[in-house]
Amino acid sequence: MRAVITGAALLIVAAACHAADVDVTAYGATCDPNEDATQAIQRALDACGGSGGGTVRMAAGQYRIDGSLVVPPGVTLQGVWKAPHYSSPEVGTTLLAYAGRGSTDGPPLVMLESNSTIRGVTIYYPDQTVDDIQPYPWCIQGRGTHLNVVDCTLLNPYLGIDFGTYAH
Incomplete structure (x- = not known):
């Protein structure tokens, strides 16, 4: 009887701890650099x-971001980045950052x-050029504790990563 109760308890705990695994395409995101995928x-x-x-x-693909993304507590935004993309920002999962040009x-x-975590993503600012550097808000900012940026490449952001503005 004890083994049955223990087994049932483990199943209940396992069901309660099941984490979601979501694909952005199920919510309408496309790898079209001309179509905003933010929403x-x-x-x-x-x-x-x-x-x-x-x-x-x-x-893998290019996702145009014309707004801002908020990664909720306990969620990982996961791309397919495995190594630095020396030759091209089009390799792997790339967020094309267009939001906020002209102001920090x-x-x-x-x-x-x-x-929360962002992992395996390249973030690239296509409109940021060496000849005409423009301010943008922070590329990645954290609010809270246990924040993770893993295996990401930031190409030409004006402001990179900020984990100091908000109290932890």
């Missing part, structure tokens, strides 16, 4: 966060909430 990716992030956390997966004020491109 579709945010819907996937919110759905994953609403189910208690997990991983939001992005296939405004939301970051990616806001990480407590216990």
